[in-house]
Amino acid sequence: MKFAKDALAGILDFLLPSACSACGAGGSEFLCETCKKALGNLSGRHLKSTRTLEVLAPFLYDGPAKNLVVDFKYHGIRGLAKEMAVFMARRIEGLGIAALVPVPLHHARIRERGYSQTRLLADSISRITGIPVVNCLKRNRYTTPQVELSGRERLSNLQNAFAFTGPFSPEPVAIIDDITTTGTTLVEAAEVLPVRRKIGLVFAIAGEDQDLV
Ligand SMILES: [Zn+2]
Numbered sequence: 001m002k003f004a005k006d007a008l009a010g011i012l013d014f015l016l017p018s019a020c021s022a023c024g025a026g027g028s029e030f031l032c033e034t035c036k037k038a039l040g041n042l043s044g045r046h047l048k049s050t051r052t053l054e055v056l057a058p059f060l061y062d063g064p065a066k067n068l069v070v071d072f073k074y075h076g077i078r079g080l081a082k083e084m085a086v087f088m089a090r091r092i093e094g095l096g097i098a099a100l101v102p103v104p105l106h107h108a109r110i111r112e113r114g115y116s117q118t119r120l121l122a123d124s125i126s127r128i129t130g131i132p133v134v135n136c137l138k139r140n141r142y143t144t145p146q147v148e149l150s151g152r153e154r155l156s157n158l159q160n161a162f163a164f165t166g167p168f169s170p171e172p173v174a175i176i177d178d179i180t181t182t183g184t185t186l187v188e189a190a191e192v193l194p195v196r197r198k199i200g201l202v203f204a205i206a207g208e209d210q211d212l213v
Contacts, residue, residue: 021071021080022064030071031083035064043087048205050183053175053190055200058087061179065204069179078115084203085124088176092129092201098170099134100126100201103177103189104162106139121203122176134169137162137189151182151208158188172197181206 019026022035031039042065043058059065072080102118110116122133143161146154173195175186179202186200 021077022067030077030079031068036083039064039068039087043090045091046205048180048183048200050187053183053187053198053200055180055183055186055202055205056091056174057180057202057205058091059204061204061206061210069204073113073117073178076114078117078120081117081120082124082127084178085121085128088121088201088203089125089128092174092199095172095174095199097129097131097172097174097199099173100131101134101136101169101173101175101189101193103175103185104135104137104139106142108142117178118176121178125176125201131174134167134173136164136166136169137193138165146181146185151184154182154184158184162189162192164192164194169193169195171195172199174199174201177202179204179206181208181210 020032020035021030022039023032025032025034039059042063046057046060048055048057061069068080068084071077072084100122102116102122105116105118119135125131126133140161140163143157146157149157173193175189175193175198177186177200180186180200183200186202190198190200
């Protein structure tokens with residue numbers, strides 16, 4: 001029954017987007033033209049450096065960019081992936097990225113949400129850029145959402161959470177996630193990925209003390 005309900009919600013979303021995710025204006029698009037323009041002006045070259053990885057993002061997790069993520073991730077508006085991908089694709093322009101590797105979600109989480117937001121984003125970026133998606137990582141276990149944990153807990157929560165399953169991917173690789181705070185998830189995923197040149201690419205970077213929802 002849950003499945004039928006989810007499927008129906010998905011179809012309704014697809015047929016009847018009723019409001020812009022960024023500003024709430026009624027209309028037939030997930031993101032209205034005004035917000036598309038506003039986001040275009042707002043987007044920038046944001047960067048989060050971690051001990052092993054640079055994470056690039058077109059946005060900070062705030063304002064309309066935050067509204068988009070919340071609708072995409074928690075309200076089932078999967079059609080937003082292609083709008084978000086436009087900005088993410090632009091952020092890696094000229095870097096010669098050879099493969100997109102989505103951060104894997106646990107299958108239980110995908111079942112819960114009805115889709116993997118990282119795969120949707122990677123597929124949409126691929127459609128824009130022609131860069132292939134390589135699904136070569138898997139999630140070993142179901143982990144507590146990082147959002148619910150402190151910095152130190154985040155590290156141990158994710159230890160050995162990922163495994164490399166192949167195939168080998170060309171490099172440099174962009175590892176794809178929707179948002180990051182400390183970068184821990186991307187670092188852990190990067191560590192099991194057997195390529196030398198890799199970066200993280202997310203839609204938005206949140207402050208470490210920021211409430212994510
Ligand atoms: Zn709008």
